[in-house]
Every structure is written in C-alpha cells, then in structure tokens.
Amino acid sequence: xxxxxxxxxxxxxxxxxxxxxxxxxxxxxxxxxxxxxxxxxxxxxxxxxxxxxxxxxxxxxxxxxxxxxxxxxxxxxxxxxxxxxxxxxxxxxxxxxxxxxxxxxxxxxxxxxxxxxxxxxxxxxxxxxxxxxxxxxxxxxxxxxxxxxxxxxxxxxxxxxxxxxxxxxxxxxxxxxxxxxxxxxxxxxxxxxxxxxxxxxxxxxxxxxxxxxxxxxxxxxxxxxxxxxxxxxxxxxxxxxxxxxxxxxxxxxxxxxxxxxxxxxxxxx
Numbered sequence: 001x002x003x004x005x006x007x008x009x010x011x012x013x014x015x016x017x018x019x020x021x022x023x024x025x026x027x028x029x030x031x032x033x034x035x036x037x038x039x040x041x042x043x044x045x046x047x048x049x050x051x052x053x054x055x056x057x058x059x060x061x062x063x064x065x066x067x068x069x070x071x072x073x074x075x076x077x078x079x080x081x082x083x084x085x086x087x088x089x090x091x092x093x094x095x096x097x098x099x100x101x102x103x104x105x106x107x108x109x110x111x112x113x114x115x116x117x118x119x120x121x122x123x124x125x126x127x128x129x130x131x132x133x134x135x136x137x138x139x140x141x142x143x144x145x146x147x148x149x150x151x152x153x154x155x156x157x158x159x160x161x162x163x164x165x166x167x168x169x170x171x172x173x174x175x176x177x178x179x180x181x182x183x184x185x186x187x188x189x190x191x192x193x194x195x196x197x198x199x200x201x202x203x204x205x206x207x208x209x210x211x212x213x214x215x216x217x218x219x220x221x222x223x224x225x226x227x228x229x230x231x232x233x234x235x236x237x238x239x240x241x242x243x244x245x246x247x248x249x250x251x252x253x254x255x256x257x258x259x260x261x262x263x264x265x266x267x268x269x
Contacts, residue, residue: 001025001026001046001047001111001115002025002026002027002028002043002044002045002046002047003020003025003026003027003028003045003046003047003048003049003111004027004028004029004030004036004039004040004043004045004047004048004049004072005017005027005028005029005030005049006029006030006031006033006036006048006049006050006051006054006059007031007049007050007051007077008031008032008051008053008054008055009051010031013029013031014029016049016104016107017029019104023108025111028043028045032054032055032056032057033054033056033057033058033059033062034056034057036048036050036054036059036062037057037062037065037066040066040070040072041066041069041070044070044072045072046072046073046115047072047073047074047075047111047114047115048063048072048073048074048075049075049077049107049111050063050074050075050076050077050094051076051077051078051079051100052076052078052089053078053079060089060092060093060094063092063093063094064092064093064182064183067093068155068156068181068182069155070155073095073114073115074093074094074095074096075094075095075096075097075098075110075111075114076089076094076096076097076098077098077099077100077102077107078097078098078099078100079099079100080099081099086099093183095114096110096113096114098110128140128141128162130162130165130166132165132168132224132226133213133226133227133228134146134147134227135165135204135213135224137158137161137162137165139158139159139161139162142154142155142157142158143158144158144161144200144203144204146204151203151204153200153203154199156181156196157196157199157200157203159180159181160177160181160193160196160197160200161200161224163176163177163180163181164214164222164223164224165224167223167224168223168224168225168226169223169224169225169226170223171217171220171221171222171223172221172222172223173220173221174190174193174220174221176221177193177221177222178193193222197214197216197222200214201213201214212225212227213225213227
C-alpha cells in the first residue's frame with residue numbers, strides 16, 4: 001500500500017515514515033501543500049494521511065481538487081478537539097479522522113481499517129467497462145473505444161461518459177452531472193459541462209456538429225443514445241431500415257423465382 005504523509009511537523013513525519021517503512025509500506029512525504037500536490041499527482045498514493053493545518057494552502061480544498069485527477073483515500077490527523085471540527089473534515093471528503101496526539105498503533109489500525117473498507121468497495125463496484133452499442137467505455141483506464149479505434153479521455157471526461165453510459169437512453173441533468181463528477185450540488189457549472197460534452201463528441205461522434213450518440217435535452221441535460229451495433233462483419237440486413245430490407249428481399253425472391261421462365265425479367269433484376 002502506498003502512503004503519502006502530509007504534515008508541517010517534520011519530526012513527526014520523519015518518525016512515522018521510518019516506522020511505516022519497517023512494516024512494509026511504501027511511504028512518501030510532504031511538508032507543504034504545494035509539495036503534497038506534486039507528490040500526490042506523481043506518486044498516485046492509495047492513502048493520504050493529512051494534517052489540514054498547512055500554512056500555504058487550504059488542505060481540504062486541495063484534496064478535493066487533486067482527487068479529480070487521482071482519487072485517493074484521505075485520513076485526517078489533527079489537533080482539532082471539537083466535534084464540529086471532525087464533522088467538517090468528514091463532510092469535506094475525508095474518509096477517516098484521528099485526533100493528535102495518538103499512539104502509533106492507533107494510526108496503524110486506522111490505516112488497515114480504511115484499507116479494508118476500500119477493498120470492500122472495490123469488490124462491490126460494478127465493472128469499469130460499459131458497452132453501449134458500438135461505444136466501449138473503460139473508466140478504469142480512462143479510454144473509450146469505437147469501431148476498433150481507442151481514444152484517451154481525461155479523468156473528468158471519463159467520469160462524465162461513464163455516468164452517461166450507465167444511464168444510457170435516460171437523461172442526466174446538469175445537477176446530477178455536477179454531483180457525480182465534482183461531489184457537490186451547484187448550478188454554475190453549465191458552461192464547464194458543455195465544454196466537456198464538446199470534447200467527448202469530438203472523440204466519439206462521426207460528425208461532432210451533428211451528434212448521433214450524445215444528445216442534448218435543452219434545459220435539462222444530456223443523454224447517451226444506445227444505437228444498435230452495426231459493423232461490416234454483421235449482415236447488411238441488420239443495418240438497413242426494416243422496410244427497405246423487406247423491399248430488397250422481395251425483389252431478390254421475385255427475381256430468383258422468375259429467372260428460369262423469363263430471361264428479360266432476369267436481366268432487369
């Protein structure tokens with residue numbers, strides 16, 4: 001398990017780093033918010049152990065920001081004594097909370113408990129790959145495949161397309177999209193959503209100016225339309241409108257039946 005320790009108390013960080021490494025953990029450390037952000041994005045930790053009392057940044061806001069790029073568990077360790085402080089941290093996105101001072105065994109128990117909860121969530125999580133008609137969305141690797149071509153997605157694009165895919169043919173409102181992607185309720189993100197929808201259309205639509213798959217429902221939101229898979233391997237009959245196929249089939253049958261009795265009719269076929 002890869003850990004990132006973030007605390008302005010260098011002595012505490014050094015002591016915990018050495019101890020946790022002896023237990024087999026891969027430990028990285030940071031003493032400032034800027035350094036923590038850099039380590040988080042470069043090392044992709046499984047768990048961030050954070051004291052929010054950093055001087056250079058709002059630590060909890062930084063967590064929400066960086067989690068959009070790489071989601072990690074967050075264990076807050078703080079001198080805060082009030083219940084309201086604990087509630088604020090948990091409601092701001094922390095997965096667990098531990099007050100200072102603490103015994104090392106208490107921290108280890110929290111690390112293991114958070115890890116168990118994370119594994120349980122992963123086991124219950126539905127497949128990261130969803131197929132909607134010819135569109136194959138892989139939210140784990142941030143990719144979308146269509147007709148044999150694969151495009152890379154940004155984490156936000158991947159989340160957005162995954163939400164649309166699991167709700168194929170249903171409308172996802174702007175509020176639902178904001179809550180799912182950014183984790184809060186808000187109505188001021190319409191232009192941002194529109195920009196991400198435009199980028200997705202450029203990657204999956206044959207003609208982005210006339211979208212076939214991602215449809216806008218004016219004043220409401222967006223929907224991913226489930227079209228039947230139509231490839232060169234399949235019979236052309238499945239790709240034609242039913243009436244057109246019936247007409248061509250009947251013509252073929254007529255030509256076949258009458259070819260032996262009318263050479264002129266055969267030539268017309």
